[in-house]
Amino acid sequence: MTIRELSRIALLLAALLPGPARAAVKVVTTTEGLASIAREVGGADAEVQHLSRGVQDPHFVDANPTLALKLRAADLLVDVGLELEVGWLPPLVNQSRNPDIQPGGRRRLTAASAVAVLDVPTGPVDRSMGDLHPGGNPHFLTDPRRAALVAKAIGARLGELDPAHAAGYAERAAAFGKRLEAALARWQAELAPYKGKRLFSQHKTLSYLHEWTGLVDGGELEPRPGTPPPPAHLARLVEVAKRDGVKVIVVESYYDTRSGEQVARLTGARLVSIPGDVGGDPAAKSYESYVDLVVRRILDALRASP
């Protein structure tokens, strides 16, 4: 048989075969960071959408009814948890009329359940004071090790919902974890000379980053998570900066920078803007490029502030 005949047979066979055997699993995540991780794990077997965007403060997202439509068709909803989305996700889930994505449902995965949580309050929590982290700190995707655990949990759940592709989900989650492990070693090596350096942040977003980098929380511009910085608190931080040698103030791109600028002006510290999530900066297109950009921006500021 000639090559030409063979390729004709191949074309005929391809035309006879049915199209895609089935639709990909529809995954909806609350944040862009979770979507990026779900895409890594889902590969071609999952179609992933997200409800909020990385340029938005994830605590405060407009519960637009069009988002409920995305949830209606979801085979799996992945949320962060720890009440990060409490202000906007529950009404959307209720409007979606998709009973399986309710908390505890088989099509609901709360990522926080896969990681060890930091900053769990020990005393009473006063939500009337605007406290946004009553169950502990929900900003754990600033830690690639926890991101790998979330990937593994997503892989396991997708495997339960779509057993025919379970091995693929598990393999891709493991491969993603391996890649993050290698990247983590690089990032840690670059940051190693700055271990013990103190950073200010706008909101308590960096607890998990401090854990793997050895950088230290110098204080937050918000006196408590979710409370705008009053002048007396900022004046106290100026004293803290002088006392502890805080030279860098980290602010996510979705925050107003005025408080940070004020403290920077009074202390000579550098104000660093970082993406709050994947998609929070045009260069932060994937989970890895997001963490890489955060590390890069903080490193630049630390190097410039001896």
Ligand SMILES: [Zn+2]
């Ligand atoms: Zn928060």
